[in-house]
Amino acid sequence: xxxxxxxxxxxxxxxxxxxxxxxxxxxxxxxxxxxTKGIFGRKAGEVRAVHEVSFDIASGETLSLxxxxxxxxxxxxxxxxxxxEPTAGEIRFDGKxxxxxxxxxxxxxxxxxxxxxxxxxxxxxxxMTIGAAIREGITIHKLFEGSAADTRVRQLLEEVGLRAxxxxxxxxxxxxxxxxxxxxxxxxxxxxxFIVCDEPVSALDVSVQAQVINLLRDLxxxxxxxxxxxxxxLSVVRHMSDRVAVMYLGKIVELSAAxxxxxxxxxxxxxxxxxxxxxxxxxxxxKRILLEGDVPSPASPPSGCVFHPRCHHPARDxxxxxxxxxxxxxxxxxxxxxxxxxxxxxxxxxxxxxxGVNPPERYLPVIGQxxxxxxxxxxxxxxx
Amino acid sequence: MTQPLLSVENLKTYFYTGSAIARSxxxxxxxxxxGETLGIxxxxxxxxxxxxxxxxxxxxxxxxIEAGSSIIFEGENLVxxxxxxxxxxxxxxxxMIFQEPMSALNPVFTVGDQVAEVARVxxxxxxxxxxxxxxxxxxxxxxxxxxxxxxQYPHQLSGGMRQRVLIAMALMMSPALIIADEPTTALDVTIxxxxxxxxxxxxxxxxxxxxxxxxxxxxxxxxxxxxxxxYAGEVVEQAHVRPxxxxxxxxxxxxxxxxxxxxxxxxxxxxxxxxxxxxxTAWPAGxxxxxxxxxxxxRCEQEHPPLYEIAPGHTSRCHLAVEPERREHPHLxxxxxxxxxx
Numbered sequence: 076x077x078x079x080x081x082x083x084x085x086x087x088x089x090x091x092x093x094x095x096x097x098x099x100x101x102x103x104x105x106x107x108x109x110x111t112k113g114i115f116g117r118k119a120g121e122v123r124a125v126h127e128v129s130f131d132i133a134s135g136e137t138l139s140l141x142x143x144x145x146x147x148x149x150x151x152x153x154x155x156x157x158x159x160e161p162t163a164g165e166i167r168f169d170g171k172x173x174x175x176x177x178x179x180x181x182x183x184x185x186x187x188x189x190x191x192x193x194x195x196x197x198x199x200x201x202x203m204t205i206g207a208a209i210r211e212g213i214t215i216h217k218l219f220e221g222s223a224a225d226t227r228v229r230q231l232l233e234e235v236g237l238r239a240x241x242x243x244x245x246x247x248x249x250x251x252x253x254x255x256x257x258x259x260x261x262x263x264x265x266x267x268x269f270i271v272c273d274e275p276v277s278a279l280d281v282s283v284q285a286q287v288i289n290l291l292r293d294l295x296x297x298x299x300x301x302x303x304x305x306x307x308x309l310s311v312v313r314h315m316s317d318r319v320a321v322m323y324l325g326k327i328v329e330l331s332a333a334x335x336x337x338x339x340x341x342x343x344x345x346x347x348x349x350x351x352x353x354x355x356x357x358x359x360x361x362k363r364i365l366l367e368g369d370v371p372s373p374a375s376p377p378s379g380c381v382f383h384p385r386c387h388h389p390a391r392d393x394x395x396x397x398x399x400x401x402x403x404x405x406x407x408x409x410x411x412x413x414x415x416x417x418x419x420x421x422x423x424x425x426x427x428x429x430x431g432v433n434p435p436e437r438y439l440p441v442i443g444q445x446x447x448x449x450x451x452x453x454x455x456x457x458x459x
Numbered sequence: 460m461t462q463p464l465l466s467v468e469n470l471k472t473y474f475y476t477g478s479a480i481a482r483s484x485x486x487x488x489x490x491x492x493x494g495e496t497l498g499i500x501x502x503x504x505x506x507x508x509x510x511x512x513x514x515x516x517x518x519x520x521x522x523x524i525e526a527g528s529s530i531i532f533e534g535e536n537l538v539x540x541x542x543x544x545x546x547x548x549x550x551x552x553x554x555m556i557f558q559e560p561m562s563a564l565n566p567v568f569t570v571g572d573q574v575a576e577v578a579r580v581x582x583x584x585x586x587x588x589x590x591x592x593x594x595x596x597x598x599x600x601x602x603x604x605x606x607x608x609x610x611q612y613p614h615q616l617s618g619g620m621r622q623r624v625l626i627a628m629a630l631m632m633s634p635a636l637i638i639a640d641e642p643t644t645a646l647d648v649t650i651x652x653x654x655x656x657x658x659x660x661x662x663x664x665x666x667x668x669x670x671x672x673x674x675x676x677x678x679x680x681x682x683x684x685x686x687x688x689x690y691a692g693e694v695v696e697q698a699h700v701r702p703x704x705x706x707x708x709x710x711x712x713x714x715x716x717x718x719x720x721x722x723x724x725x726x727x728x729x730x731x732x733x734x735x736x737x738x739x740t741a742w743p744a745g746x747x748x749x750x751x752x753x754x755x756x757x758r759c760e761q762e763h764p765p766l767y768e769i770a771p772g773h774t775s776r777c778h779l780a781v782e783p784e785r786r787e788h789p790h791l792x793x794x795x796x797x798x799x800x801x
Contacts (some may be wrong), residue, residue, distance in 0.1 A: 143647035143648065143649065143650075144618075144647055250735045251503075252735060253735075280502035280503055280674060280736075281502060281674065281676075281715055281718050281719055282502060282714060282715060282718045282731060282732035282735075283502075283735060284718070284720075285718035285719075285720070285729040285730065285731040285732075286731045286733075288720070288729055289728055289729055289731060292728070307647065307648065308648075308720075309648070309722055310719070310720040310721060310722040311720050313720065313721075313722055313724070314720045314724075314727070314729060337722065337723075347649060348648060348649060349722070350652075351648045351649045351651065351652035352648055352677065352722050353651070353652075353655070353675065353677030353678050353680065353681045354677055354680060354681070354722070354723075355676040355677045355679075355680045355704065355716065355719055355721070356680055356704060357680045357681075357700045357701050357704050358701065358704075358705075361681075363652055363656075365649075365652060365653060365656060366649045366653075369617040369619055369620070369650070370647075
């Protein structure tokens with residue numbers, strides 16, 4: 076079958092809010108993991124964890140990466156910090172090429188780029204007092220010494236809402252929310268400009284989750300921090316983000332200002348994702364787009380649009396299984412990867428040549444509104 | 460009203476750990492009617508899972524269901540039932556769906572064998588009958604090609620499929636009650652939507668009662684008819700789902716709802732409940748929520764609040780029920796930051 080790799084170049088021209096130069100700029104980032112077989116580790120295939128991901132983050136901004144497990148959001152976050160070595164692509168932080176850096180430069184840049192992990196229990200050494208854990212970064216980067224460092228550690232603890240006298244305690248003495256605060260204090264210790272927050276509140280209870288979300292926002296305001304916020308909970312993301320990128324099978328399928336994305340999601344996957352979130356209001360009869368089946372394996376992603384086997388867009392047709400949809404601007408600042416959602420750079424001629432029978436058609440199933448049927452969309456695209 | 464299917468009365472489950480007693484479930488009472496879905500909602504450590512395990516008598520040493528507790532199910536008191544009669548009920552009349560489907564399945568047997576085993580343990584019909592029924596149940600839960608899937612092992616299935624297998628297992632003996640303990644917490648949101656839909660649909664068709672245990676108010680709103688809110692080992696509020704969401708009475712329920720980020724709301728600061736849940740070995744005297752409550756006054760410290768009836772079918776464990784004017788005067792809670800847990 077002919078595979079059309081349409082408009083390769085457009086992916087390298089996206090997504091920045093505002094006019095200032097971005098603090099972080101990611102272009103065509105790729106990460107593949109080999110699948111090996113047999114005792115000699117013969118390569119039998121590869122898992123495409125992150126594929127051609129591009130985005131910018133402006134200084135002081137929060138960009139969120141959302142998606143379901145296995146979509147590549149965590150791998151993207153770690154590849155940016157080079158905690159996982161990317162396979163290809165470009166990462167620029169403050170104009171500097173992160174991928175070209177040697178060990179010494181990398182250590183220096185990590186003072187400015189930090190990460191907060193999901194599970195605060197396993198990210199803290201159980202044999203280290205929390206004072207020592209927080210102090211580690213300060214010592215490595217020679218920021219403060221002796222009693223000045225002690226003062227700094229105590230000040231950090233207070234800043235994240237813990238008592239200064241906790242410095243001598245061990246991680247097991249704290250609750251989940253408090254451990255996450257310790258993780259935040261550790262990241263802050265080196266005065267970073269950019270923090271990757273990898274599911275920082277997923278393991279926390281609702282009331283504690285709200286405390287940590289508010290803390291992250293206060294710290295952002297006070298220290299002019301830039302966040303890459305990785306999460307699967309769309310309600311939390313709404314509260315944290317300026318802009319949101321939705322990932323599916325290693326690709327960004329939609330990227331826009333948070334408000335636009337939640338008001339008018341354009342990519343059919345985002346539409347389904349948003350409609351699936353349970354709403355804490357028993358009076359709302361939700362119109363829910365139920366996706367059939369499971370996410371395909373990233374070791375053998377579908378051809379064309381990665382979402383086409385589960386897509387509910389009424390104009391879906393054979394062209395979707397052939398043409399790889401570029402992430403293109405559908406409305407000012409609103410990018411989506413769907414050749415059936417107009418406007419698109421993939422002309423109707425090209426689509427028809429690829430077996431398309433349904434011309435693009437604007438499709439916006441209403442989100443969160445009452446409806447009679449549970450699954451309003453026929454599983455198969457209509458015939459013309 | 461007719462006799463409820465399950466009636467839990469003053470349930471106390473304590474754990475005797477060394478020097479301290481953890482009063483994880485401390486005087487919980489509720490009922491479930493036939494064909495009803497009751498939701499229990501609360502944060503970790505509130506006692507909701509221990510309540511579920513107590514109903515099935517799956518509490519192990521050093522835990523113990525205290526004398527005076529009663530769990531009446533289909534006319535029998537499960538607390539005093541002997542072990543073999545309890546085995547007859549477990550998996551047969553009451554079944555359970557766990558949170559983590561991978562650890563609830565045995566990796567070395569096919570899923571069909573594991574589903575069929577339920578029928579063999581409860582001694583109904585031949586091996587072949589059990590297998591056929593297992594395939595039938597897998598089909599009922601929406602697993603495509605159930606005959607082939609039944610021959611596969613748990614690792615060959617996705618998370619959503621495994622949860623469907625557990626549901627098929629729970630349905631094998633057509634139980635009167637299914638206890639679902641966080642059945643969708645480990646699943647992605649689109650798969651969660653599928654499973655919640657499946658559970659509500661099965662309940663409508665089969666008339667099974669469901670006890671839905673979750674921390675997610677969204678899941679509660681979409682599945683439950685009545686809701687029990689637990690905090691610190693106690694029921695703090697109980698109501699039908701609509702009045703609960705429209706008119707939450709207990710400050711904890713109110714706080715929980717306000718702390719939840721809403722997908723429809725614009726970017727704004729979240730309201731928080733300060734502090735954390737106290738450890739079950741040291742519940743505060745008086746009202747157990749008072750340290751974190753913005754209304755608490757002297758009475759809350761001195762007097763442990765009973766469950767007040769504030770409307771028909773709506774109860775709340777808060778003195779505001781008798782001194783409603785206090786609601787006009789919120790203040791800062793006692794603990795802005797509860798200390799370390801130990």
